[in-house]
Amino acid sequence: MTKPASPTTNEEHKPSNFLRQIIENDLAKGTYANRRWAGSPGDAAHHATGEPDPAKIRTRFPPEPNGYLHVGHAKSICINFGLARDYGGVCHLRFDDTNPEKEDTEYVNSIIDAVQWLGFSWRQPGNDAPYQASDYFDFMYRAAEYLIEAGHAYVDEQTPEEMRIKRGDFGKPGVNSPFRSRTTDENLSRFREMRDGKLADGAAVLRAKIDMASPNINMRDPAIYRIRRATHHHTGDTWCIYPMYTFAHPIEDALEQITHSICTLEFEDQRPFYDWLMDRLCEGGLLAAPAPKQYEFARLNLTYVVTSKRKLAQLVSEGHVSGWDDPRMPTIVGLRRRGFTPESLQLFAERIGVTKSDSWIDYSTLEGCLREDLELKAHRAMAVLDPLKLVLTNWDEAFGSGHVEPCQLPALPHADTESEPVATRHFTLGKEVWIERDDFAEHPPKGYKRLSPPITQADGSVTLGSIVRLKAGYIVQCTGCMKDSNGHITEVHATVFTDTKSGGAGADSVKAKGVITWVGVADAVRAQVRLYDRLFKEEQPDAGGRDFLTAINPDSLKVIDAWVEPSLKLAQPDDKFQFERLGYFVADREDHRTSNLVFNRAVSLKDNWSK
Ligand code: ATP
Ligand code: MG
16 A cells, blocks of 8 residues: 655645645545555556555646756646645656657656656655556557447548548538548457558548537547557557557546646647546546546746747757756756756745746746745855955064964854854955955945045045955955056055954954955965856747747856855855855856866846846
């Protein structure tokens, strides 16, 4: 017997949505209370031998293993696994691998990784491996023969063109195929010939016999099996006929005893066929009743990205990005390498909610979720991305030549130090430090709170150089700067106020205008920093049939050499940091080594794109 996952989060805090209401209603009415579960997928007879299903509901995430998952799939994963978790149910991971041509085990493995990384598990005692739809080919074939025997399906040998014309359109009913009135025996033997490879690819299809005049075109005798000589990545050459998706999918759900089959809105028109098929196979006793029901929600449309698998593949194959896991890609592997956390994506899925109408979600919503998650978690560090040397000209005189002053800061400034010990970062301040180039202004704008030199005004009076604190170190006063022959500033000079060490008795003896971040020339470490920005400069890169490649942002990646504080020598791949005043960064999971530091900017501290 299997045990359902226990709810791990408190559903009271989750905003309700129409899917939750449907599930709560079904639970209250006991719609699925009498189902049985035999421990593995199967037909009615199989499940009849099982125990009452310990899972209160069953949902599924059914990707086709034909590409890498993206942020839209993450939404679907969070919905399906989240609902199962919250309502004492189980969510199945099922590879919808009924289409033999496009699938690959590389994708299977990447999907497994993505689901696990997002924090979900399909594993139940006795059911370790994900399900795969190709395991159900035998049953699907049996179901097709049953439909033929019951007079609900026929083999049609019209040309695809004839079938298309006779299907009619929205205003015009379809016309019955001349093959529609074949006898059961004729249909059965012809279908078996299809299976046995006696007919050429495309020479015939098996169609459900429903209603050629239905206002829903999907009900006008849809094809349910086709001939396709293709080697399948699991079943090899066992089959030369394959079920159509619309036939296969409801059966997969039913064999797995899914209660709530949640999909995106484009399948709404397929729901009548889903129900028709379930009714036929339940009345024939092949499937256990009650059958699953399909519910549709709006897919995620996110601004500044494309999510079509074809377009993502094009970005990779044409070299616009470095691969599927390029940190600018909206794939789950890309988001992960960019520094997104599972928690930030879960938060995003929750925040955008589940609706029945299409809308666009702004990319900044996704970034906001990452900031929110990292704010309390990411260790702080100081880094200088555009370095300019600051020389403290009275240092030797004040402290002795070669003196370096040990300084420290907590890794997490807001942590509750009573309940958890907090790491401390150690670094040193000496005669020379690196500061950001824009933390010095020769001609400061009004209100500038960083370093600026003494200035002789028009009336002859002198404004003194500005006074700022070097964070966690001393207060300094700017005295001037040095330039090269081109007028480019090469060095800033300042004097230090002894006794003003941060946290010391004299810390407040001099009033500083502001605080700037810095790293010591003596102990700073070199790091490569990759400054990522949005890959597209248009909100909807592929809107209105535009070639999405013309919307590529040419400045989506800048690679720079930065100086970072010495504590970052301990950073491991995937570790996330807030570089103070600069943004959130992650040690690159591919290229970062403790001997060769590489950090990706995950997100800036503030939204720079909002209008
Ligand atoms: P394809 O175009 O190849 O069918 P797909 O994006 O539909 O691609 P699937 O592997 O069929 O990919 O998707 C698996 C699941 O993810 C489906 O249940 C689908 O509804 C859901 N899904 C896909 N894209 C989105 C999206 N943008 N928003 C929400 N759910 C999505
Ligand atoms: Mg699909």
